[in-house]
Amino acid sequence: MDGNKLFWKLGAFAKFDFKRFGADAERLKVIKNKPEPVKDISAEASTRHKSQGSLSCKSSSEKKKKKRKKKQSSAQTASKKTEEIRQLRNKHHIHVLGTDIPDPLGSFEELLTHYKVQPELLRNIDSQGYKEPTGIQRQAIPVMLNERDIMACAPTGSGKTAAFILPILHHLRKAENCGFRAVVLAPTRELARQILLEFRKLSKGTGLRSCFIEKEATALKKAKQNFDILVTTPNRLVYLLQTEPPLVCVKDVEWLIVDESDKLFEAGKRGFRDQLGAIYTACSSPKLHRAMFSATFAQDVEEWCRLNLDNVVQVYVGAKNTATNTVDQRLIFTGDEDGKLVAFRNLIREGISPPVLVFVQSKERARELHTELMYDGIHIDVIHADRPQEQRDQVIRDFRVGRTWFLVCTELMGRGIDFKGVNLVINYDFPTSAVSYIHRIGRTGRAGRQGKAVTFFTESDKINLRSIANMIRQAGCPVPEYMIAIKKPARRERCRLANHVPERKKILTMVPKEYEKMKKKRKYRLQSMQTEAKRARKE
Numbered sequence: 150m151d152g153n154k155l156f157w158k159l160g161a162f163a164k165f166d167f168k169r170f171g172a173d174a175e176r177l178k179v180i181k182n183k184p185e186p187v188k189d190i191s192a193e194a195s196t197r198h199k200s201q202g203s204l205s206c207k208s209s210s211e212k213k214k215k216k217r218k219k220k221q222s223s224a225q226t227a228s229k230k231t232e233e234i235r236q237l238r239n240k241h242h243i244h245v246l247g248t249d250i251p252d253p254l255g256s257f258e259e260l261l262t263h264y265k266v267q268p269e270l271l272r273n274i275d276s277q278g279y280k281e282p283t284g285i286q287r288q289a290i291p292v293m294l295n296e297r298d299i300m301a302c303a304p305t306g307s308g309k310t311a312a313f314i315l316p317i318l319h320h321l322r323k324a325e326n327c328g329f330r331a332v333v334l335a336p337t338r339e340l341a342r343q344i345l346l347e348f349r350k351l352s353k354g355t356g357l358r359s360c361f362i363e364k365e366a367t368a369l370k371k372a373k374q375n376f377d378i379l380v381t382t383p384n385r386l387v388y389l390l391q392t393e394p395p396l397v398c399v400k401d402v403e404w405l406i407v408d409e410s411d412k413l414f415e416a417g418k419r420g421f422r423d424q425l426g427a428i429y430t431a432c433s434s435p436k437l438h439r440a441m442f443s444a445t446f447a448q449d450v451e452e453w454c455r456l457n458l459d460n461v462v463q464v465y466v467g468a469k470n471t472a473t474n475t476v477d478q479r480l481i482f483t484g485d486e487d488g489k490l491v492a493f494r495n496l497i498r499e500g501i502s503p504p505v506l507v508f509v510q511s512k513e514r515a516r517e518l519h520t521e522l523m524y525d526g527i528h529i530d531v532i533h534a535d536r537p538q539e540q541r542d543q544v545i546r547d548f549r550v551g552r553t554w555f556l557v558c559t560e561l562m563g564r565g566i567d568f569k570g571v572n573l574v575i576n577y578d579f580p581t582s583a584v585s586y587i588h589r590i591g592r593t594g595r596a597g598r599q600g601k602a603v604t605f606f607t608e609s610d611k612i613n614l615r616s617i618a619n620m621i622r623q624a625g626c627p628v629p630e631y632m633i634a635i636k637k638p639a640r641r642e643r644c645r646l647a648n649h650v651p652e653r654k655k656i657l658t659m660v661p662k663e664y665e666k667m668k669k670k671r672k673y674r675l676q677s678m679q680t681e682a683k684r685a686r687k688e
């Protein structure tokens with residue numbers, strides 16, 4: 150049997166892939182010529198069919214086909230876009246709730262191309278050194294540019310301030326002499342001033358004017374000057390609204406922003422719930438939009454936002470109510486109160502790089518710790534609500550420029566304050582709640598930088614230890630197992646603890662006589678500083 154016959158017999162039932170093995174087939178003389186290219190029968194049939202059909206039928210079927218194709222391709226692009234948006238949100242850990250949610254920003258340039266914002270805004274963003282929008286900015290800015298109410302929750306130091314400032318500036322566009330059109334509320338005067346500075350930086354060249362009102366006299370003056378944006382604290386605004394006649398008018402306000410909104414919503418002495426109610430009533434414009442921003446949200450505030458804001462969009466970046474993951478966190482057991490001073494001095498001996506923020510639970514303790522450490526030669530200062538305003542401003546300036554290395558502070562500085570270069574936060578007194586912990590340690594590790602936080606705890610802090618230890622573990626820092634295993638206090642007990650600062654032994658190690666002498670000295674020095682300042686003002 151010759152080769153060819155054998156080949157045919159063996160391959161009788163096999164299908165020969167002429168396309169692939171055409172050259173071999175030719176060599177073995179299985180076929181004479183190269184195999185014909187495979188014809189597209191369906192295409193041929195359709196052309197035959199087309200040529201046979203009438204002209205009108207041809208055009209209508211062609212139209213249908215084109216339409217189908219167009220529909221298919223637009224469905225494909227839509228699903229591709231949805232996928233891209235999903236990926237962008239996933240990449241930046243953005244979660245959204247609500248209907249008709251605008252797409253997140255791919256870059257700041259989209260503000261110009263898509264939303265036609267003033268070029269000055271882009272220039273200001275650039276001059277701030279912001280290259281890419283942060284997660285919260287990507288989603289919150291388009292939501293607000295579409296004039297939607299928003300509730301936004303994103304980690305500390307993630308750029309929430311610019312996320313609400315930029316859409317307001319676009320919305321107001323240019324100065325109009327018709328009074329305030331946007332109001333921003335912050336829990337402390339320090340934070341309000343900081344927000345005002347941010348407004349001024351980002352509104353350069355737009356002509357929009359923003360202000361902070363401190364006293365009645367300035368309120369009267371500023372009311373005449375027709376500012377567009379007011380940044381203030383709820384207490385101050387309510388006071389100005391309740392004077393006869395009211396010193397400020399907010400009936401034309403189109404944007405009401407509540408920064409640190411969970412704090413402002415707190416009921417009771419520490420919160421501002423009643424003041425917020427009065428402010429809402431006073432902002433009576435039908436064009437009013439509201440925005441709530443914070444790094445933490447309690448369930449009741451979320452519920453309130455869902456029920457009371459118009460078609461609200463909820464934006465969450467990262468896991469809800471967790472500490473930022475840019476901070477290396479550590480817990481140190483000091484035994485008792487005396488052990489804290491030893492631990493503090495040990496830390497310094499080991500070597501830490503300033504600036505450092507040191508949190509204590511009360512004004513009294515802030516004063517005591519400052520007095521105790523004043524002579525350690527570590528450039529330490531103190532800030533609390535009892536210090537006169539001018540001094541508070543000076544303390545902040547000194548800390549910002551590096552004249553002060555250690556700043557002892559209370560919860561006053563716990564929220565919102567942006568000291569860019571803080572390297573370390575020391576919780577000298579254990580925070581009373583996980584929320585307070587998140588905000589305190591959020592003063593470091595901001596805008597993508599790394600930071601460190603050390604928290605002292607004593608035997609008496611063990612009841613609160615579990616929740617903070619859990620938070621530290623969630624951020625990926627090591628925590629001993631026994632802390633996680635501590636029994637969770639009942640909900641009622643947790644609420645009580647959150648609003649209650651424990652009694653602690655005085656920090657002072659000086660004998661009372663020495664302390665009194667020093668207090669007198671300090672009082673005298675303060676008085677002479679004040680008279681000097683008065684004299685300088687007169688001159």
Ligand SMILES: Nc1ncnc2c1ncn2[C@@H]1O[C@H](COP(=O)(O)OP(=O)(O)OP(=O)(O)O)[C@@H](O)[C@H]1O
Binds near residue numbers: 282308444591
């Ligand atoms: N897109 C950006 N790129 C780089 N840095 C940014 C960007 N946006 C804001 N920042 C900077 O990030 C820092 C923190 O911003 P911001 O104070 O708004 O944080 P926050 O989210 O409000 O924090 P907190 O919850 O503590 O109030 C600021 O110094 C700000 O200048």
